[in-house]
Amino acid sequence: MATDGPTPLERFISGILPENPVYRQLLGMCPTLAVTNGMQAAMTMAGATTFVLVMANLITSLIRNLLKPHLRILVFTLTIATFVTIADRFLAAYLYQMSKQLGPYIPLIIVNCIIISRCEICASKQGPFTAIADALGMGLGFTVALASIATIREVLGSGTWFGLRVLPEMWPDWVLMVLPPGAFLTLGLLLGTVNWLSSIKARKAKG
């Protein structure tokens, strides 16, 4: 089965930038906006999402030949919900403060469209090795996207990065950046920049 469709390496690479889940597919907008006011929260979210992506893709890929078309969405959701719950419980046990800070956004990974779209597009059609490569690529792409937004918001909004002071004490915190409007502004400007860069690339490729 692994012969048809992209190879594992192609899947892995396309997830990072060419098909970046946030900047290219505009999926997973809810955590992208909600938990990016600090790097710590954003990276915890990215890690949990990647874990769920890998596990859901792996399980789906292993049972792909048993899937019935009309039951597949049910099976995807069941699988995703199971691993999200596992991630949620482990965060509550080992990173209690972070779990409190992320609040409902960890359980909400269940409805993150990145995961179910990867189950549908890749894992239900290709072998486990390709599926894991795909999940890792997409997870890395998601991580890169969250990190770029969270870096801008945390540095401008709090003068810190991962909670460590990076700007001088006299830096006036841009409070707006850690509030919800800052998320929309940052995402909008970064999306615009990505589109601008790719339009330049396309123009160069043309001639």
Added chain:
Amino acid sequence: MSDKGYITTAWLVLSLALLFGAALAGVEMLVADRIAANKLQETLSQVSVLVPGADEGKAYELEGQVFYQALAGGERIGWVIPAAATGFADKVEILIGVDAEVSTITGLYVLAQKETPGLGDRIREDAWRAQFKGKSTDSPIAVTKVAKPGPFEIRAVTGATISSKTVANLVNATIASVREPLQSAGE
């Protein structure tokens, strides 16, 4: 497929559900104790800060409301009272520490708030909260703007009079309403 019946087409879902359910039960068994300990630890760590000298926090239900008893060596030396009110932006949730007779405030902690960052959210700062410490509950606490507040006064956060008043009024109202029941519960 149509003649096979629901059970036969759904066997995959059913067996997956069983498998996943068992896996979740396993995870729960593994981490449940740790999560419970985390939650207890959080309350306890606040109790010992809010009522100095306490080494144990214990929930105490009175008239449908939950209080925490601050215990030192098994003996009650104070109370921690949760309270909430609407501030400038949204609900402000605080914990008030008082001594066993509810006569002196021993501490104040802001659990949750969404006041203006940089202004109203400075009610979380230690220096501001420390003003409540040692205040007698004989008279309500008033908010003032002068540099040297009187015995029943606290200084407002600069530029955030509403947030400051919210907390002070909340403390006054809460203590007024729970003083009697808690004092009688102490006997």
Added chain:
Amino acid sequence: MSQELDTAPASDTDQAKAPRIVVAPSPHLSEGSFTTRRMMLDVLVALSPPVAVSIWVFGWYAVVQLGICVISCLVAEAAFIAWRGRAFTLGDGSAAVTGVILALSLPWSTPWYVGFIASFVAIGIGKVVFGGLGQNLFNPAMVGRAFVMICFPAALGAAAYVLPGSPLSIVTQATPLTALKQGLVESSDVLSLLIGNTNGSLGETSAIACLLGGLYLCLRRTASWEIPAGTILSVAVISGAGYLISGSSFLHPLHHILGGALLFGAFFIATDPVSSPLTVKGKWFFGLGLGAIVMLLRLASGYPEGLMFAVLLMNAVTPLINRFTIPDPVGGPVPQRN
């Protein structure tokens, strides 16, 4: 439209020689002198009384603030234009107008970086990302001010206006509307609200200066008189009703009209032709709604003044107002085809 007709033969692009027929809706005649540049110069002339009063009241603070904002706006405009490779548009004066209005809407005490950031946000996020002048949905100056207002609440909140013990005696007292918010009603008399020797944002203190500049704008038809008229009418009715019902505990309607940024905003900010409605009926709606939101924010929100948010909110519904107030063409409505 007529300009397109004028310039059509002159523009020799790829298919230059072919006769070019431009089809455009009426009116086919328009006043040639009515250009962006003329309008912006009018606004600058009209802004001179408030500028003069602000310099009289706040001295060097006003001069410095105006300098920072105007220069930052011009630099931002030049930078963004250069980046996008567009035609040089500094000459139309719109960036300078944005800078002056922004400066006049800030407190005297605002640190330099606040005006600087506000200017770049005003030009960049308020105007350029929408496609430049004429495409912007919101008033650029107010976008910039809202950004810094939320970013630096300590620099723009009610407390920023007051500095006890300052040699400038005006800034030792609360602004008239903050005084209302804190229940100190009798803080400023109507005369000082008219002349402008009260505390407040730089350009808003003097009602007479705002009226002078505003009337000039309306007479020159650079601003539509319906918008300020609607705003003032709506504030007068709401505050008048409140005054009649709850009596002295409510600020006198004159305080509501003359105090705060109401007149400054109604004449200079709300009348921005790009972000306000096109039709006469729509302009009335815009003005009335603006006054109502200002009163709502003054009375029910945590802020003493609500003009900035009111303008932004009404800007947001401007496309909707335009759609609902399309005038009937001469000769009756266009028959529907099936």
